[in-house]
Amino acid sequence: MIPAAFDYVRASSLEEAIYFLHKDPDGTKLLAGGHTLIPTLKLRLATPARLVDIGGIAELQGIQITDRVIRIGALTRHAELLASNELREVAPIFSRAANRIADPQVRNRGTIGGSLANADPAADWPAVVIALKAELELVGNGIRHVAARDFFVDIFTTALEPTEMLTAIIVPRPVSGMRFAYRKIRHPASGYAILGVAVGIHLKDGLVADASIGLTGVANHAFEGRVATDTLIGKPLTTANVEEAARLLSENTECLSDHYASAAYRASLIKTETRRALLEFGS
Template sequence: MIPVAFDYLRPTGVDEAVAALAEAGDEAKILAGGQSLLPVLRLRLSAPSVLVDLGGVAELRGVREEGDFLAIGAMTTHDEVASSPLVRRFAPLLATMAATIGDRQVRHRGTLGGSLAHADPAADLPAAAATLQARYVLAGPSGRRVVTAADFAVGLFTTALADDEVLVEVQVPKVEGWGSHYEKFHRVVQAWAIVGVAAMVRRSDGGIESARVTLTNMGPTALRATAVEQALAGCAAEPAAIAEACMAAAEGTSPRDDVTASAEYRRHLVRVLTGRAVAAAAGV
């Protein structure tokens, strides 16, 4: 199909983009990499009157160090995130996950900010942001504000972004001394995850000192598996103990039934995948 007619704007700065959004109101849509938006437009599931293309805003691209965290521009592509030496060193979980998204074409066009702002529960990157305890910098008519990953995604395809705000960058705390791994199950390589698990583990004295575990596609947003995290604290770093702790992975989740999997199958998968992800992150 062909999208409905719309006005096309290509600002060159964040302030210009914010002004365009403020003028258009809720009739506008932001175009980042377009990997999610363009199919929706073609199917006429979305019919904006104004499309604001951020591709010309140079300040929204790139990775840089800012003290204790990395600042990653919202228009930085998945491939750039995956190949960045800084991300590989200080946030390897994010680099690993970015490298698994879609296929090569998607990774070269899709953007970090676009994926996070789209807030698809089956997307990989929200789980990485939650596990890494990232922060999002949002720019609007009143200036800039910072929102934590835990508060950014508020529901299915819904975020804390206002209609007149732009996601500028993602601030990721540097992590050292943690093992990390992302495990996901999907039908084919390019498909969305039926279930995914992001895990970070810090070991001490032969055991697990602390762990962070976040689940993909087990609810309307990425979910921290707090019951697993609590069970892993002080747990022996050996397969049987980890597997037992990870049996709590489905607690507090609300998976859906769809054409790819039933809710019960997802609950089974998340227990298995969480055990694998934690074991790999712990190096056992």
């Protein structure tokens, strides 16, 4: 449980962190909250030559809300997303999901950027940012924006290049009438998601005008539940329509199987929890 030797640098700016990434992309690891990286080093699952601590970079911090977008710096901690009253007013799903992450110790150190970049298939934020139709800002080879639904590529694998870092999460400010829900079945030991489903619904004249679903915990990576939202658009949110959408989503997902939850159990959770999340908006 002792990491291999590494150099440690505390980056004071984004430019400095990017400089080190470009200098040695394969031998460098960024350190945010350290909640995943430190255990990974201790188990020697990663043996980087250099750790670049990004914790002091001011431009990666904080939550800014404008008329059009919510911009969340990559270093924003889960606890800040839970505590922000301003954020709760415009997008209460952040506090709802943050409150389901592990325990106060984890929430006080873990960052949303670290969680997204790490792409643990059981992490909560990936489902939430997909449902919010967020864009992720990646800096390193210039600046590019990747839709959250395209960011998660495989288990612990994202669209990030080795010379890039995630700097911010940019969420379109939810329009009036758009409502979100997050439901999660937690692993009893770690708190990670066996299933997490984030749902956004906009009802207009009794019909679904817009819908979005993000899922985590059930497959190799978080994904968008398009098969369900496509079937809901333009219809009333009746129990029958919701059940049909949830059934399609469950049947069209290739679920993970592990010693705690079989693929069949996860498929069943997709059906029941998606249904429950959608019915929170009334039938």
